Amino acid sequence: MNPSVPEHPATWQTVAPHRCQLGESPFWHPQEQMLYWLDIPGRQVLRANTYMGTVDTWDLPCEPGCIAPAASGGLVIALRHGVFRAREWGGELQLLATLDYDPTQMRANDGKCDAQGRLWIGTLDETRQLKNVGLYCLDTQHPEHPGQVHISCKIAPNGSFTTANALAWSPDNRTLYWANSPSHTVWAWDFEPSSGAMSAQRVFASFEPKPEGWPGTAATPLVYGGRPDGAAVDVAGNYWVAMFEGQRVCQFSPDGRLLADIPTPLVCPTMPCFGGEDLKTLYLTSASKNRPADELATYPLSGQVVAMRVAVAGLPVQFFRD
Numbered sequence: 643m644n645p646s647v648p649e650h651p652a653t654w655q656t657v658a659p660h661r662c663q664l665g666e667s668p669f670w671h672p673q674e675q676m677l678y679w680l681d682i683p684g685r686q687v688l689r690a691n692t693y694m695g696t697v698d699t700w701d702l703p704c705e706p707g708c709i710a711p712a713a714s715g716g717l718v719i720a721l722r723h724g725v726f727r728a729r730e731w732g733g734e735l736q737l738l739a740t741l742d743y744d745p746t747q748m749r750a751n752d753g754k755c756d757a758q759g760r761l762w763i764g765t766l767d768e769t770r771q772l773k774n775v776g777l778y779c780l781d782t783q784h785p786e787h788p789g790q791v792h793i794s795c796k797i798a799p800n801g802s803f804t805t806a807n808a809l810a811w812s813p814d815n816r817t818l819y820w821a822n823s824p825s826h827t828v829w830a831w832d833f834e835p836s837s838g839a840m841s842a843q844r845v846f847a848s849f850e851p852k853p854e855g856w857p858g859t860a861a862t863p864l865v866y867g868g869r870p871d872g873a874a875v876d877v878a879g880n881y882w883v884a885m886f887e888g889q890r891v892c893q894f895s896p897d898g899r900l901l902a903d904i905p906t907p908l909v910c911p912t913m914p915c916f917g918g919e920d921l922k923t924l925y926l927t928s929a930s931k932n933r934p935a936d937e938l939a940t941y942p943l944s945g946q947v948v949a950m951r952v953a954v955a956g957l958p959v960q961f962f963r964d
Contacts, residue, residue, distance in 0.1 A: 743774075
């Protein structure tokens with residue numbers, strides 16, 4: 643925690659009693675009034691009726707990295723072996739495209755659609771040695787490729803990224819945010835909406851690395867604020883990022899000032915999104931996989947989705963256009 647920033651008076655509530663191994667990619671579906679998210683190692687898509695507290699699950703053939711709703715109905719799902727289209731809940735998975743990587747060593751990770759309806763997908767290097775993660779853009783309405791699915795790598799592997807995360811756009815679609823979690827850094831780029839071109843990379847937010855030997859001992863605990871995982875943006879342009887192993891969500895102004903340091907009942911929050919009828923409910927997924935037994939006992943909500951009310955509405959989810 644940053645002692646110079648007052649803690650937000652957070653009041654978190656459990657959305658539904660379902661524990662994921664690694665909850666990710668949440669979004670609020672405005673037409674259905676349902677919350678969707680993933681369990682990556684659990685190989686499931688989940689959706690909750692938050693008013694009733696019920697959860698539906700849909701088993702997948704391999705690990706999903708991210709999902710987005712489609713404007714013509716159903717979902718687009720980035721799985722380990724490719725990007726697929728499902729026209730209805732639990733329906734047939736139709737292959738749209740494959741990404742340029744070896745699925746025995748890498749998989750799709752954090753991603754979402756931009757305002758033009760293109761799906762952006764970051765990858766994850768499971769070996770932690772290749773360091774060749776990229777950010778891909780899947781476009782079904784490219785003017786030079788009419789009627790085709792066009793994939794381009796907007797950020798090519800550069801020998802330093804292992805875990806793509808924290809993807810989001812500013813309200814005017816002129817800034818793109820993206821992170822490599824192990825580097826404890828979120829970058830910002832100037833973004834050209836029509837072409838998807840990125841330029842002028844700069845550091846937006848940086849965090850202290852994990853101390854060696856963390857979490858330390860009961861007598862001498864070590865402080866760690868976590869590393870950036872998933873992110874979302876509100877209508878004022880503020881950037882909200884979940885800090886994995888940091889037990890918190892950070893809210894930054896568009897110019898990178900830390901506005902709020904919000905504690906959570908989770909050691910490993912993974913990704914926020916805004917939902918509810920007024921988009922003033924902040925939903926937050928989390929992880930439980932490979933966490934120590936004493937930690938899970940102390941933080942029993944690990945792996946669940948929690949929610950809190952916020953003062954400023956978030957941006958709505960963007961739909962995939964095909």
